[in-house]
Amino acid sequence: MKGDMEPRGYWCLQLHAHLPYVRHPEYPDFLEEDWLYEAITETYLPLLSIFEKFVEDGVDFRITMSITPPLAGMLSDNLLQSRYYNKLNKLIELCEKEIWRTINLPQFNETARLYERQLKDCRRIWEKYHGNILTGFRNLQDAGKLEIITCCATHGFLPLETYRSAVRAQVRIACQDYERHFGRRPRGIWLAECAYVPGIDEELKKEGIRYFFLEAHGILYGTPRPRYGVFAPVYCPSGVAAFGRDMETAHQVWSAEMGYPGDADYREFYRDLGYDLDYDYVRPYLHDDGVRRNIGLKYHRITGKVPLSDKQPYNPGWAMNKAAMHAGNFMFNRERQVEHLSGMLGRTPLVTSMYDAELFGHWWFEGPNFIDFLFRKIFYDQKTFTTITPSEYLEKFPKNQVITPAASSWGDKGYYEVWLNGANDWVYRHLHKASERMAELARENPSPDGVRRRALNQAARELLLAQSSDWAFIMTTRTMVEYAEKRTRDHLLNFNNLFEQIKRSQVDERYVHELENKNNIFPLIDYTVFAAEAR
Amino acid sequence: MTENLSSRFKTESSASAAVGRITGLPRGYGDTKIIILPRDPLWMYAYWEVASQAYAELKKKIGEDKLSGGKWMLRVYDITGVAFDGTNSNRFFDIAIGSDIDNWYINVGELNRVWCVDVGVITPDGQFVSVARSNVLGLPRQGVSPITDEQWAILQQEFDRLLRLSGVDKIGRSSFDLTKLMRERWEEIVSLSLPSSFGGASSGARPVAPEEARAKGFWLKADTELIVYGATEPDARLTVQNQPVTLRPDGSFTLRFYLPDGQQEYLIEAVSKDGDMKRQITFVVGRETK
Structure with a gap:
């Protein structure tokens, strides 16, 4: 306005x-x-x-x-940044190939060009911010x-x-x-x-x-x-x-x-070139194991309630029209909503x-x-x-x-069942115990020396990483469950090891160093935040 | 209720899965305690552990006979509005649990109350001996509060209208969870395809995408692509179909085209760096599908 x-x-x-x-x-x-x-x-x-x-x-x-x-x-993070930049450049390379490949496929060529534009815009911003x-x-x-x-x-x-x-x-x-x-x-x-x-x-x-x-x-x-x-x-x-x-x-x-996102003109998420392209051609853009997976380039629209094989080619113009229409509809509804509410609320x-x-x-x-x-x-x-x-x-x-x-x-x-059910409830007794132990460590170690301090800070990182709600959530959704369980377990085990080492005053500097490099979240963490009262 | 029986799960299937989950994690921590957690307005989750020492003490206290003839129980106290001392609950109810169980979902049956749970044994003569007492837990409040703020008073009728506009009828009825929405879409797509089409591909946060749906039974799919490759001076300008091509550092190039039915011409043209030399090659390629 x-x-x-x-x-x-x-x-x-x-x-x-x-x-x-x-x-x-x-x-x-x-x-x-x-x-x-x-x-x-x-x-x-x-x-x-x-x-x-x-x-x-x-x-x-x-x-x-x-x-x-x-x-x-x-x-x-520098490592992830450089890995991303490589991935992006690879994808742009594939896009450029795709523009040639689809010259005789006019129904896909425009979409291939759309991806090229978008990805190059990504690269432009990425480079602008180094x-x-x-x-x-x-x-x-x-x-x-x-x-x-x-x-x-x-x-x-x-x-x-x-x-x-x-x-x-x-x-x-x-x-x-x-x-x-x-x-x-x-x-x-x-x-x-x-x-x-x-x-x-x-x-x-x-x-x-x-x-x-x-x-x-x-x-x-x-x-x-x-x-x-x-x-x-x-x-x-x-x-x-x-x-x-x-x-x-x-x-x-x-x-x-x-809902807007299910519109037939919008792009179909599940039909991906990672599955559609000739294997030898797409292989360099897959993971090292060579298994076909989504690569993020998709040429089809939702179409309707049809199987993947019947999805129709994506039309960027139609999709943009729809996005504009939906934006207009959303704005119109907000205007009506606000008018109606301001009349009755008195505020x-x-x-x-x-x-x-x-x-x-x-x-x-x-x-x-x-x-x-x-x-x-x-x-x-x-x-x-x-x-x-x-x-x-x-x-x-x-x-x-x-x-x-x-x-x-x-x-x-509307409550907590997604994060507390038969698929994930086992994590809480371990998480709580680790929280209790972390508080104990923090109270017992008000001013530790160098390596001990590092071990305490790393213990705090491992505990925090184990606490991510994402793991319990993934266990509920039943996909990638093994990874979520492994992450929970690994961080708890790392924590327990550090706890034992600190308690016994036998901190293994190499172990701490290894974990610091691997699980490097929060470089400036101060574990003493856990020293507050227990409950 | 000894330590080595900890971490049992309720059903066969989850018990076997549990073995993998807890690999390396302790089965117990030598604690004697019970913790209750909120799940929703009517359900809470309790987990507990009784250390072998506490078990031995219990045996000493009530005698081996009474313990072996007794039943493990959760005693669930409604302690809304009271400073609970173990005797002054509003009411309580018991849940019989097997001695090899260490966690339970409790349906409290009544909204907007505050709870506390003991784990313990009921002896054959009906005496409840508590082994551990939980934290105090108020479950999530459900329903509109009966209390009105005088300073912010509102007529009942208006408030009902406001609740409807705020979407009170939709609470808990639908989720806006992204992965759930996408999973439902995926399941719809799968259900539209033949059951044999998807080799057990599941879905979720980042679902494994499917092989393209294909008909059951014997099948064949084939298509053609054309590879055009070559090389020129590394500093030359190359066009194919009048579109510029980026050469590799050694001056070579490879292009791949989808080849449809019919006759196609591919015009390849190289121009030297200073523009005075030019070479052209044209391929005429035909495809006919029978």
């Missing part, structure tokens, strides 16, 4: 960018590292590129984005357009932590790491999986965090009743603000029947939408285009609402109701 007139409402978009810490220097080629490489190419760089063009074109916008500490750690794209996001934050918030240190699932010191460590280490990357303290936090229990906000308060996000029923089932539903933030008794999720915008994107409504960032680009290929169209339309084509960050909203509207929100998460069924 242009001009200075007060809008009738606000829209806050929060994108949650997260991947678990996957970095395997011990192997030259590691399958699960692809999670990061794909997300950089398909989501993080396209979004960065779009945001930068908004600034160039004078399109005012506000977006909030959680960049989790593990993701920030990987994006700033491989550290966090700088690009940080610049946008410094320009006042993007608000970057933090998340639990390793995406630890806080309601299932029994030790207060473990909760505190997840929050405090995250805030310290944020400062390292973004040069200031975080104003807000995304609680991993949006998982909250009353009391967590007190730990946020201690770190100077001003707000976090909640699933809708976290607000709606709060005590006392929330006067404005999810359309205004509330203050927890600690004074930290909570922003509740709007369900209408969640449904517009997610609903299987009416300027705020609509808060939150999505996984990786939805845009990785799963929904045209998602970044949707965002591009949407924010331009919001700026140029209407005056009903503007986009806002939570910080700005709280500055404008500091008076909000105090309620105790209800325990909740954004997972299936």
Whole structure:
């Protein structure tokens, strides 16, 4: 929206960018590292590129984005950066070949050219930031357009932590790491999986965090009743603000029947050239084991409810049209929603939408285009609402109701079952024991010498890495389960070994060194954060 | 309830899987304790461990006869609004557990209460002997609070409307979980294809993608591609079909084309660095599928 007139409402978009810490220097080629490489190419760089063009074109916008500490750690890691750059260049090489190969396949040639353009744009931005794209996001934050918030240190699932010191460590280490990357303290936090229990906000308060996000029923089932539903933030008794999720915008994107990403004109994720191309030709672009897998180039559209073999060629023009239409539809619905709400609330409504960032680009290929169209339309084509960050909203509207929100998460069924069920419940007795032991170590070692200190810090890293909610989540989804189980087990075993070594005062420097190189998250970690009271 | 029986799981299938999971991790930590965790408004999860020493003490305390004739129990106390001292719960109920079990999901049957759980033994004469007491746990609150803030009062009718607009009817009914959504899409695609088409490819966070669906039974698929290759001076400019081609450092090149039915011409042209020399080669290639 242009001009200075007060809008009738606000829209806050929060994108949650997260991947678990996957970095395997011990192997030259590691399958699960692809999670990061794909997300950089398909989501993080396209979004960065779009945001930068908004600034160039004078399109005012506000977006909030959680960049989790593990993701920030990987994006700033030299090894992963150089591996990504090689991957990107290989893919560009294949794209160039594909443009030649499809000269006689006009139904695919345009799509091949689209990939070439996109990938070369990725390379341009990547090179502009010398491989550290966090700088690009940080610049946008410094320009006042993007608000970057933090998340639990390793995406630890806080309601299932029994030790207060473990909760505190997840929050405090995250805030310290944020400062390292973004040069200031975080104003807000995304609680991993949006998982909250009353009391967590007190730990946020201690770190100077001003707000976090909640699933809708976290607000709606709060005590006392929330006067404005999810359309205004509330203050927890600690004074930290909570922003509740709007369900209408969640449904517009997610609903299987009416959600945007399932449109027949959009690109089909599951039909991939890694399976379609001649094996000898595609072999150099597969992993070392030579097994056919997705390589990220896809020439077909969703088409409809048909088997993969019946998918029709992708038409970039049709898909762009759809993305523009969907953006228009989304904006129209927000205008109507805001008008309706402002009439009945007696207060300027705020609509808060939150999505996984990786939805845009990785799963929904045209998602970044949707965002591009949407924010331009919001700026140029209407005056009903503007986009806002939570910080700005709280500055404008500091008076909000105090309620105790209800325990909740954004997972299936709204609580904790995804992270606590027969497939993963075995992890908790080990995680809790490790938390207890870490607190014990921290209390017993207030001022250790060099190697012992390093061992203590590494023990803290191993514990934090074991706590990632991603592992329990993957165990529930039943794919890549072995990797998730192995990661949980390995970090716990590393922790237990370090615990024994420290307890017996027999720290093996070589072992510590090896782990420091392998599991190098949080270079500046200080284990004494665990020394707080036990529960 | 001895240490060597720890880490048993509830069903056969998960028990065998569990063996792989806990490789290298201790089966117990020599603790005597019970922890309860929230799952949702009606369910909590309890895990516990009774160290052999605590077991021996128990045996001493109540006698071997009573212990062997006794039953292991979880005693679940509703302690909402009380400072629990072991005797003053609002009510309690017991769950019989096998002595080889060390974790359990408990359905509490009542919303918005605070709970505490003891693990212990009921002796043949009906006496409950607690071995360990859990943490105190309030399960997630469900339902709209009956309490209204005077400063932020709202009429019931308006509040109901607001709840509907906030999506109260959709709570817990659908998930917006990305991987779940994608898995459902994948399952739909699989269900549309013949069952033999996908060699057990599963799906999820990053599903293994399928072989292209093919018909059951004997089958054949074939197609053609054309490779055009060659070399010129490394500093020459090369075009194929009037499109520039990047030469390798030694001046060689390889291009691969999809070859459709019909006759195709491939014009290859090299121009020397200073532009005064030119060479052309044209291939005419035909394909006919019978």
